Amino acid sequence: MTLHANPYEPIAARLAEVVDETPTIKTFIFTPDEPIPFVSGQFVQLCLPGIGEAPFTPSSSPREPNRIEITILRTGAVTEALHRLEPGAELGIRGPLGKGYPVDELEGKDILVVGGGVGLAPLRALLYHLFHIRDQVGKIEIKYGARSPEELLFRRQYGQWSVLPGVRFSATVDVPHPQWTGRTGVVTVLLDDIQLDLKSCLVFSCGPGVMFKFVVQKLLELGARPEQIYLSMNRRMSCGIGKCGRCNIGPYYLCKDGPDMNYAKIMGYADVF
């Protein structure tokens, strides 16, 4: 048998650097043996040889296919093993997978980015892309919520983002500590202060399922239409190529048709959130 490209075979990659982000989140910087050109929002299957695979969306700029950053929350078997790795470790990467964000539709639009917890990681790849094409898009607002001040991801970058022309950034935490001077409450509290055109903007959101539910509800109340909203849906995945059946919402496979789904497409199906 001659196998042509085997989509299940990983590309070898070396772990170059590990950055501690929060007590539960680290960013891993990989150098793959072959460049992995991706569009922001596309994901990869990170494969710990002999241990397991899990899907993650790069948090780095799509313009750097030779040096891929992935920001990972420690939460189970594969991610705990990842968090124990030291630079130099060899891993496998399958991808890029999925469609990614609709980057062709951004031109001329105001962009609202709503993240929760580690959900800011995939959105950062989109932000890097947006900052790169800033003169082609309208205003950019970033609303971010984390459980506590220690869990705020990419803290060192908020200052740099906020000073970019046309960019507004605000964050909130569920549980503040005494030194916290920012907003308190879930991320929807930040949606009362939006300075862009909600009737025509595009919204990109990534975070836990419950957050989506409230974010969508609030945005619709504020006058946005489902067609404007893209959600980075989280589902258990295995093949990543639309064949193993695991990640469906109705007839869509999130690994192939998403993971960033237009809300209008999926809102009619049950068990979305």
Add this chain to the structure above:
Amino acid sequence: MQRTPRLLREDRLSDFLCALPGDHCFVSVETKSGTDYAEYPTSSTALRFHRPTSPIKQFFLPPREHIAAYWGAQGLPEIVPFSLVGLRNCDLLSLRYLDHVFLGGICEDPFYRARRAAAFLVSVDCLPPQKTCFCTAVGGRPYPEGGFDINLSPVDDGYVAVAGSDAGESLLAGLPFLEDAGDHLLGQVEAARSSMVEALAPAAGSVDPDRAARTLAGTEVNRAWEPWAGKCVECGACTAVCPTCHCYYIIDTPGIDPEIQPGAYAKVRTWDSCLLAEYARMAGAGAKLTPRPRLRSRLSNRVLHKYVYSPDQYGMCGCLGCGRCDEACLGGMKIRDMVDAVGSQR
């Protein structure tokens, strides 16, 4: 290439089977519990019996196989040419469905592709239907119309053999013991086919896939599924025997033999079932660990995948009317009863 019908006499069947290409030949056989496949030579070849209990997906998607061997590992399956004899039309249609999944979409599955290319398919017209057969209700016919290399239609003296591919035609053309099939034999084939369609008439109206696609849409979490979920024991038998169910899971393992090849790794794929609670369990300890925590949602997802989503995804109904799930269900459920009951409660 012109396709000529030829007569294969019953006493020449074994010569025919021996002439089929490939390193292996699997034929449908009669067993104590029904019909199944066995490697030829066997004394129990059964081409005039009802369809085998097991689906043919096992020959194209083995229940467990290595699909990646890397960093020095060896042991990817060696796929050798083989013949499959005794396929029914619903089996051929199941390949059409699986082709959409594994050869279409964003990329091909190289293992499925290799097995498809390695297989020589010999189908037969159905004779007695299984009690559970309802192919004509979902638009099927009890005789093959395409997708085979050679089809055999049983007649009094043997079989009328017709090629469906160039490979099939050249094989038939090279067999000296085949005879011309005269018009009276072709008449016999037509008559047998009509009487099969008639035998299936009671089942023919038992479900309407177009109507089901409309009435079931949007019922994912409908309470009407509850009584059915109450009967389901979550064994997954239905998904195992369904010829179009194809869910699988990939497991990472150390290589095929870690002692011999340290530092080598492999990925193994195994069949899975969307009915099982763990199927879509996600990470963490969030409020909702799986998108379908209730059995009724998982059951409805399976039935809707057949009748509602598959027409959207692949342009064909995912239920081929073979009735295998009805035979296998430990809860005694019939898929048509579910479709009917839920659809009529809207």
